[in-house]
Amino acid sequence: MNLLYSEVEDDLRAAVRDVLADRCTPADVLGRIETDRPYDAGLWRVLGADLGLAGLLVPEKLGGQGGTEREAAVVLEELGGAVAPVPFLGSAVLAVSALLGCDTADAGVAGLLGRLASGEATGTLAVPLSAAPGAAFPAAVRADAAGRLTGTVSSVADARTADVLVVPALGPDGPGLYEVAAGAARLTPVVSLDLTRPLADLTLDGAPGRLLPPAAGGSAGAALERALLRGAGLLASEQVGVAQWCLDETVRYLKERRQFGRVVGSFQALKHRLADLWLEVVSARAAARAAADALAAETSGADALVTETAEASGVTGAKEARIAVAVAASYASPVAVHAAEEALQLHGGIGMTWEHPVHLFLKRAKADEIALGTPGTHRAALAGLVDLPA
Amino acid sequence: MTTVPQGGGQAEPGPQSPETKAGAMAAGTEGDTIAPELRRRVRALLAAYDPATIPLREFLRARFDAGLAWVHFPEGLGGLGVPRALQAAVDAELAAAKAPDNDPRRIGIGLGMAAPTILRFGTEEQQQRFLRPLWTGEEVWCQLFSEPGAGSDLAGLRTRAVRDGDTWVVDGQKVWTSSAHTARWAILIARTDPDVPKHRGITYFVCDMTAPGVEVRPLRQATGEAEFNEVFLTGVRIPDAHRLGEVGDGWRVAQATLMNERVAIGGTALPREGGMIEKAAATWRSRPELRTPELHGRLLALWVEAEVTRLTAERARQQLAAGAPGPEGSGLKLAFARLNQRISGFELELLGEDGLRYGDWTMVRPELVDFYGRDAGYRYLRAKGNSIEGGTSEILRNIVAERVLGLPAEPRTDKDVAWKDLPR
Numbered sequence: 001m002n003l004l005y006s007e008v009e010d011d012l013r014a015a016v017r018d019v020l021a022d023r024c025t026p027a028d029v030l031g032r033i034e035t036d037r038p039y040d041a042g043l044w045r046v047l048g049a050d051l052g053l054a055g056l057l058v059p060e061k062l063g064g065q066g067g068t069e070r071e072a073a074v075v076l077e078e079l080g081g082a083v084a085p086v087p088f089l090g091s092a093v094l095a096v097s098a099l100l101g102c103d104t105a106d107a108g109v110a111g112l113l114g115r116l117a118s119g120e121a122t123g124t125l126a127v128p129l130s131a132a133p134g135a136a137f138p139a140a141v142r143a144d145a146a147g148r149l150t151g152t153v154s155s156v157a158d159a160r161t162a163d164v165l166v167v168p169a170l171g172p173d174g175p176g177l178y179e180v181a182a183g184a185a186r187l188t189p190v191v192s193l194d195l196t197r198p199l200a201d202l203t204l205d206g207a208p209g210r211l212l213p214p215a216a217g218g219s220a221g222a223a224l225e226r227a228l229l230r231g232a233g234l235l236a237s238e239q240v241g242v243a244q245w246c247l248d249e250t251v252r253y254l255k256e257r258r259q260f261g262r263v264v265g266s267f268q269a270l271k272h273r274l275a276d277l278w279l280e281v282v283s284a285r286a287a288a289r290a291a292a293d294a295l296a297a298e299t300s301g302a303d304a305l306v307t308e309t310a311e312a313s314g315v316t317g318a319k320e321a322r323i324a325v326a327v328a329a330s331y332a333s334p335v336a337v338h339a340a341e342e343a344l345q346l347h348g349g350i351g352m353t354w355e356h357p358v359h360l361f362l363k364r365a366k367a368d369e370i371a372l373g374t375p376g377t378h379r380a381a382l383a384g385l386v387d388l389p390a
Numbered sequence: 391m392t393t394v395p396q397g398g399g400q401a402e403p404g405p406q407s408p409e410t411k412a413g414a415m416a417a418g419t420e421g422d423t424i425a426p427e428l429r430r431r432v433r434a435l436l437a438a439y440d441p442a443t444i445p446l447r448e449f450l451r452a453r454f455d456a457g458l459a460w461v462h463f464p465e466g467l468g469g470l471g472v473p474r475a476l477q478a479a480v481d482a483e484l485a486a487a488k489a490p491d492n493d494p495r496r497i498g499i500g501l502g503m504a505a506p507t508i509l510r511f512g513t514e515e516q517q518q519r520f521l522r523p524l525w526t527g528e529e530v531w532c533q534l535f536s537e538p539g540a541g542s543d544l545a546g547l548r549t550r551a552v553r554d555g556d557t558w559v560v561d562g563q564k565v566w567t568s569s570a571h572t573a574r575w576a577i578l579i580a581r582t583d584p585d586v587p588k589h590r591g592i593t594y595f596v597c598d599m600t601a602p603g604v605e606v607r608p609l610r611q612a613t614g615e616a617e618f619n620e621v622f623l624t625g626v627r628i629p630d631a632h633r634l635g636e637v638g639d640g641w642r643v644a645q646a647t648l649m650n651e652r653v654a655i656g657g658t659a660l661p662r663e664g665g666m667i668e669k670a671a672a673t674w675r676s677r678p679e680l681r682t683p684e685l686h687g688r689l690l691a692l693w694v695e696a697e698v699t700r701l702t703a704e705r706a707r708q709q710l711a712a713g714a715p716g717p718e719g720s721g722l723k724l725a726f727a728r729l730n731q732r733i734s735g736f737e738l739e740l741l742g743e744d745g746l747r748y749g750d751w752t753m754v755r756p757e758l759v760d761f762y763g764r765d766a767g768y769r770y771l772r773a774k775g776n777s778i779e780g781g782t783s784e785i786l787r788n789i790v791a792e793r794v795l796g797l798p799a800e801p802r803t804d805k806d807v808a809w810k811d812l813p814r
Contacts, residue, residue: 003705004712251795266798268784271791278790279721286701330691331698379690386663388674388693390686 003289009074016053016078019046024082026357032085033195033360039161044086048119053088055117057096062104063114064096069230069299073237073292080241083196083360089231089238090124090158091116095166097230098125098177100299101223103213112164112179112212123164125227126180126202128155132373133228133325134381137221141204143171147211149178149204157371159187159200167209168224175220178209194367196360232372233291233325236332240288242365243281243332243339246358250274250343257348270346277342284328284335291328294321323385330378336365424472425479431456431470432483441489450492450526458484459492459525463509467521475711492527495758499569500524500531504577507647511594511635520575520596532573534564534597534621535644542785544579545588545641546804546812549623551580551595558582558595558633560603560626566779570606570619571755573599577647578628579640584810591809592640596632603627613771614751617759651780659707660700666733666762667696669769673740680740689740692733699725721794724786727776730761734770741766 005013023043032038048054056072058064072093079088096116102109115121127138141151149169159165165180184207190199214220251274254265264270298321340362344351351358369375383389439452453459454468461477463469484491494501501524508520523529540547549562560580570576576597583591597604603626608616635643663671674681674689703722738745749765761772777783791797804812 001704002708003701004708251797255797262801263798266800268788268800271795271797272784272787274795274797275721275724275787275790278795279724282721283698283702283725286705287698289705290701327694327697327701330694376687379687379694382690382694383686386693388671388686388689390681390683 001290001293003286003293005074005289006070009071012071013074013078015051016047016075019043019051020078020082020084024084026083026360029083029085029196029360030355030357038195038198039085039087039158041161043084044088044122044161045119047084047086047088048092048122052117054092054119054122055096055113056092057100058113058117059100059104062110062117064117068296069234070289070292070296073234073288076234076238077241077244077288080238080364081245083242083357083364085196087122087124087158087161089197089235090156090162091122093234094125094127094158094227094231095123095164098166098223098227099212101215101218101226102177103215106213108179108210109212116164121163122158122161123166124156124158124162125224125231126153126156126159126165126167127224127228128153129157129197129199129367129371130155130373131228132377133225133232133322134373134377135228137170137175137224138168139170141167141169143169143176143178143209143211145172147171147178147209148206149180149209150206151204153202153204155190155199156202157197157199159202160189160198165202166212167204168220169209171211175224177212177214177220177223179212180204180207180209184208192367194363196364197367228372229322229325230295232329232378233295233321235368235372236284236288236291236325236328239332239336239365239368240281240285242361242368243284243336246336246339246343246361246365247274247277247281249358250277250346253347273342273346277339280335281339284332287324287328287331291321291324294324297321319385323382326378326382326385329373330375330382333369333375337362337369340365424476428458428461428470428472428476428480429483431458432480432487436484436487436489441487446490447526447528449490451522453484453489454522454525460505463521467509467517468525473711475707492525493758495760496572497524497527497530498759499533500529500575503533503647503651504531504575506650507577507594507634507643508596510646511643513631515631516596516634524575529574530569530572532567532569532576532599532621533647534567534570534576534578534623535647536566537563538565542782544644545592546809547579547581547592549578549580550584551582551593551628553582553630554627556630558593558628558630560595560597560623560628562623564621564623565609566618567606567621568618568759569757570599570621571608572757575599576621577634579644581809582637582640585808586638587806588804588809588812589641590638592644593637594634594640594643595628596634597623597626597628598632601626601628608753608755610753612774613768614753616753616755648781659704662697662700663693664700665696666730666737666769666773667693669762669766670733670737670740673737673766677740680742685736685740688736692729692736695729696733699729721786721790723776723780724783724790727773727783730769730773730776734766734773737766738770 032040052065053075055064056067060066075088099109099113104110116123140153141149143149149167162182165182165185167178167180169176169178186203188201190201192198214223254270255263257264298317343358344362347358350356435453435456435458439449441449457465457470458480459468461470461472461480462474464471505521505524508517524531535544537547537549549560551558551560562580576599578595578597579592581591582593603624605622607620609618609620610616706722745766748767762769792799
C-alpha cells in the first residue's frame with residue numbers, strides 16, 4: 001500500500017493547479033454561481049480535453065489516458081480545493097467507471113468511452129447524488145423491449161452539462177445500464193445546497209436508450225456498484241481538497257488578523273483548534289490515499305498489491321477496496337464539514353458574508369457528506385466487512 | 391510515564407544520516423541489492439549461534455556484533471549503516487527462526503530515547519561503552535527529565551550540577567521516572583548555569599543509577615501500580631566523561647531525545663485492528679448480549695478512527711522512509727492518546743456490570759510499560775496518562791500550531807531573563 005504521491009501524480013497536480021489558479025479563482029466561481037451557466041464549460045474544455053482529464057481513467061486503447069484511481073484522486077483534491085464547477089466527478093469518474101464495468105469490446109460501449117475520453121461528449125451517471133454503494137439496483141426508471149425509458153431520477157449531479165446519460169433502468173430482462181442522449185430527457189434544474197455542483201431532476205418519458213451490455217461474467221448491478229464505489233472512495237479526496245483549502249485559508253487569515261494588539265493566531269484557544277483540525281486533515285488524507293490505492297489495485301486486478309495486512313487476514317482485493325472506501329468515506333466527510341465550519345467561525349463576521357468564498361466550501365462539504373453515502377451508511381457497510389455485527 | 395517535555399527550542403531532524411539512503415531504497419534500487427546481503431548475514435548469525443541452545447544474552451550480543459540489532463546504526467555499533475526500513479525484514483527473518491528478541495517493551499526508554507541521543511551526541515568512547523548493553527537489555531535505562539516544578543515548562547528545571555574538577559555534583563529531585571527501579575543508567579538534564587536564560591544553562595549527562603546519593607521511591611499512580619518513580623539526587627557525583635554534548639547545550643540535546651520519544655510513543659506500526667481497538671472488538675464479538683444499536687454506532691466510529699490513525703502513522707513512516715519526513719509525526723501522539731482514551735472508555739461502558747469491577751489495586755512495580763494489558767478498567771485508567779506522558783496534548787498542539795502551521799507563539803516573559811531571576 002503506497003500512501004504517498006508519485007512524481008507523475010505530483011506533476012499532474014501541478015498541471016491542474018496551474019489551470020485552476022489561472023481560470024478558477026474564488027472570485028471567478030462566485031461570479032458564476034448565480035448565472036444560468038453555473039458550470040464552467042471553458043474550464044472543463046481545458047481540463048477535460050486539453051489536459052486529458054475527461055479520459056483519465058479510460059485505458060489508452062479506448063482513447064483515454066490509462067490513468068488510475070490514484071491519479072483521479074489527485075485531480076479531485078485540486079478540484080475540491082477550488083470548488084471548481086466542472087463535471088469531472090459525474091463524467092470522468094461515475095459515468096466512465098460504470099462504462100468500464102460494461103463490455104468494452106462492445107462497439108457501443110467503446111465508442112461512448114472514446115467520446116467521453118476525448119471530451120467530444122460529457123456524460124453523467126443518472127442516479128441521485130445521494131446514492132450509496134451497496135444499495136439495491138434503482139427501480140425509478142423502466143425500460144421496454146424497444147429500449148424506451150420512462151421514469152424520473154432526482155438530484156443528479158453534473159446532468160446540466162451532460163450530453164449523454166448513463167441510466168440504470170429495469171428492463172424486460174432485468175437491470176440494465178442504458179445510454180440516453182441528454183436531449184431526450186427533460187431536465188429540471190434544482191436549487192441546490194451546493195452552488196458549485198448544481199443538481200437537476202431528470203424525467204424520461206419514453207426516451208430512446210441503447211442497452212450497454214455488461215462485462216463478461218458481470219452485470220449491470222455490478223457495473224453500477226463499481227461506479228458508486230469509485231465515486232464514494234474518490235470523493236474522499238475531493239473532501240481532503242476542500243478541507244485543506246479551509247485550513248490553509250484560515251491559518252493565513254489568523255496570521256494577519258489583529259485584535260487586542262496582537263495577531264489573533266497567537267492565542268492558544270485558536271491555535272489548539274487549528275492544530276486539531278490539521279491532524280484531522282492529515283488523517284483524512286491518509287485514509288483517502290488508502291482508498292484510492294486500494295481502488296487502483298482492484299482495477300488493475302493486482303491483488304498482489306493489496307496491503308500486507310489484508311494478505312495476512314485473507315482479505316481479497318475487492319473486499320479490501322470496499323473496506324478502504326468505507327473507512328475513507330466515513331472519515332473524510334465530517335472532516336471536510338468540520339474544516340469548513342471552523343473556517344467560517346474563525347473568519348468571524350467576514351466568514352458569514354456572501355462575498356467571502358468560505359460559504360462555497362461549506363456548502364460543498366455538507367453536500368459531499370450526503371453524496372454517495374452518508375458517513376453512517378458507510379460505517380454500516382463496514383460492520384459486515386470487518387465482522388462487527390449489530 | 392517517562393517525561394513531560396515542552397515547547398521551546400527547534401525541532402531536530404532524525405538522528406540518522408542513513409535516512410537519505412532510504413529514498414533510494416523506496417525507489418526500489420539500493421534496497422534491492424542490500425536485502426539479500428542482510429538475509430545472508432541473518433543466516434550466518436543463526437548458523438553460528440543456534441538460538442535454541444545459546445543463552446539469550448550471548449545470542450543478542452552476537453546479533454549486535456553482526457550489525458543486525460538496528461541496521462540503520464553505523465557499523466561497529468550494532469548496525470550496518472543501511473536504511474531503517476530494512477530492519478523489519480531482519481526482525482521477521484529472526485522471528486521466523488524463533489530467535490529471542492531483546493524484549494523492547496522492557497527497555498523502551500533506552501532504545502527509543504537514550505540510544506539515538508548517544509548516537510548523535512555521544513563521544514566514540516560513550517557509544518562503545520553504552521550502546522551494546524543497552525540494546526541487549528543487560529543495562530536498563532531511564533530518563534531523569536521532569537521535576538515537580540518543571541513539567542510542560544521543562545526548561546525551568548532546578549536540579550543543579552556543579553563542577554568539581556573532573557566531576558559534577560548533582561542535587562535535585564526528578565519525577566515520573568519509569569523504570570528507575572530497574573535502571574542501571576539514566577539520561578539526565580540539570581542546570582549548570584543559573585545566570586543565563588533557562589534554555590541556555592542546561593547540560594545533559596549520563597547518570598549511574600547505582601551511584602551513592604541516588605534514591606528511587608515508587609510513585610503510585612491511578613491504576614494502583616507504581617510504574618514510575620520519584621528520584622532524589624543528593625550529592626551524586628558524575629564524571630565529566632559522562633557528559634553528553636557541550637556544557638550549556640543540554641536543551642538542544644534534550645530536544646533530540648524528546649522528538650524520538652514522541653515518534654516512539656505515537657509512531658509504532660500496528661496491524662489493522664491492532665492496539666486498543668483489538669480489545670474492544672474482541673469483547674464485542676465474544677459478548678453479543680452486551681450489544682445495543684447505540685453502542686454499535688459508536689464502536690464502528692471508533693474502529694474507523696483507529697484504522698485512520700493507523701494509516702496516518704503508516705503514511706508518516708512512508709514519508710520518513712522516502713527521505714521526506716512529514717510533519718505528521720508531531721501529531722501522531724495526539725491522535726494516539728485521544729484514541730486510546732476514547733476506546734478504553736467505550737470498552738468499560740460496553741462491559742456494563744463487569745465494568746464496575748477492577749482487576750487488582752495492589753501496588754506492584756511492573757518491569758515494563760503496557761498500554762493494552764490487564765483488564766479494561768486498567769486500560770481505561772492507564773490511557774489517561776497517554777495525553778500527559780511524553781509531552782501533554784496541549785504542548786503538542788502548540789508544537790503543531792507553531793512549527794507546522796507557522797502561527798506565532800504566545801507572548802512570553804521568561805525568554806531573555808536569567809533563570810535565577812525568573813519570578814517564582
